Amino acid sequence: MEKFNIDKIRADFPILKREVNGKPLVYLDNGATTQKPSSVIDSIVHYYTDMNSNVHRGVHYLSQISTDAFEVTRKKVQAFINAAEDKEIIITKGTTDGINLIATCYGRAFIHEGDEIIISAMEHHSNIVPWQMLCDEKGCKIRVIPMNDKGELDMDAYSNLFNEKTKLVAVTYVSNSLGTINPVSDMISIAHRHGAVVLVDAAQAIQHIQIDVQKLDVDFLVFSGHKMYGPTGVGVLYGKEDLLNAMPPYQGGGDMIKEVTFEKTTYNELPFKFEAGTPNIEAGICLNEAIDYINSIGLENIEAYEHDLLQYATEKLAEIPGMRFIGTAEKKCSVISFVIDGTHPYDVGVILDKLGIAVRTGHHCAQPVMDRFGIPGTIRASLAVYNTKEEIDILVAGIQRAVNMLI
Structure with missing residues (x-):
């Protein structure tokens, strides 16, 4: 433009x-949800009028064009946040779903009794409750970064929260209740120096700020389509390939498997390993239009x-x-x-x-x-x-x- x-x-x-x-x-x-441009609304009608079919499973024409359109969105998201590979883009139901996926899967594999998780004092409940549930299950502990009267995180206090038990930091990029932009690049660097992985909740940032996951060196990043002029019921989890490969799957079902017998199941490759069942296809496809709309303005x-x-x-x-x-x-x-x-x-x-x-x-x-x-x-x-x-x-x-x- x-x-x-x-x-x-x-x-x-x-x-x-x-x-x-x-x-x-x-x-x-x-901050709750954005309105939708005509291009997104029209694309929803177009999907159900001209393309409606399940994805990833059919050899017939409609299934192929729906699958192709769904995978275009994955590549579009990859470019939008500058992920290294499109297989690092997991299509979810939204930010909350992505956080719960990491709390469940990374938590199941890598968080143990006595470990510690750092979150901030300004988190949305979606970035508090899943970690509390994990800590109740695993016997681990949450530590909270305090904030000052202006609504800014105390970075000295943050640095002092780390010890040999710290395994993960989960922090919002932009506070939904205060509007504070957190210094996530510095926070990620500090966490990595202590051997912790970092999840960034970008639900309130993705539509306002350019995000480069490789430049940030963030381990996991989550956001929702409906807050960036796209449909509800779809979101994104970005994760570094090696971490996603090391994690067990989130749910069992169709598409996330390679082979199933009554004795043993082997799991699919990324990204499908974390995408069990029929996704919200129209929302996934139409998220592509929302990204195009943002890009058209810049x-x-x-x-x-x-x-x-x-x-x-x-x-x-x-x-x-x-x-x-x-x-x-x-x-x-x-x-x-x-x-x-x-x-x-x-x-x-x-x-x-x-x-x-x-x-x-x-x-x-x-x-x-x-x-x-x-x-x-x-x-x-x-x-x-x-x-x-x-x-x-x-x-x-x-x-x-x-x-x-x-x-």
Whole structure:
């Protein structure tokens, strides 16, 4: 794209033309899920109209073209994150599925009683609970990287958490509740010096920041399609080939086998070893269109536009009396989380909804973050490539109206 054309981009998203409660939709809940461009929506219809068939198993025409389209997505993801091999790309149900796969399979093989796993104080529940389950099963221990009042991880404390028992670090790239961009490159280097492997949750980063898994030298990286303008029910686990080969499979069933007898089963090669059963085929194929859409704009253009929008929103919201931002890190991405003195986040959210403004309220599946700041929850406005400064102005006016009604 020669020039960033916000009007053209907004025209690509049909839902942005609708009204909610008689008001134009202002959609600021992109951290939960993004809206879909026409190219993705059309590709879903195209799959079921012209291609519908199971993949990897048929010699007939429809199966072959569906399989080819599904595998194009794998190669597209490989290029998008610069993986060394397409077999390092495992198609999952989403970020949560990918984390659980590693907790189960890597945990089963390489985590033992007394071992330690490091996570951060700002993790989504999906990057807390699977490790707790593993620790309950294995008798191992979780250690938590603390954060300061700005919502930044304490890197000195992080370095001091390592010992000979540390086996794995699981950390978010961008906090879904604070917007903090963590220094994952440095964190990976520190972990590797101590012999630990690293899983990065990129669910809130993949649509905003260019990611190069080889440059990062990350061991595992997970993300979801629906947060990057693609369908729900599909995601990606990237893993280094040697680690994936060393792990036992996640589930048993069709496609993940080489040979089955009643005496013994041998497993398929990567990536199919971790893809048991019929996948979400249409979502897998249509993720390709979502990546094409992001590439057509350019992540560097998206990052610059969203950074400018985030700064504008922060400045305008700061003018509201009683406004208190939760998460004021120096490096932030696309999320503004806040509370307003004398109001409850839920009440503000309900009033904003009546005005056609979609935000998220609550603990955002990050309850330990809210406990850290001594609050029940926040109001979260999360931005995407199709949001505008005019929408921010509408949000500010809506919040001021809510405050006047509630106080």
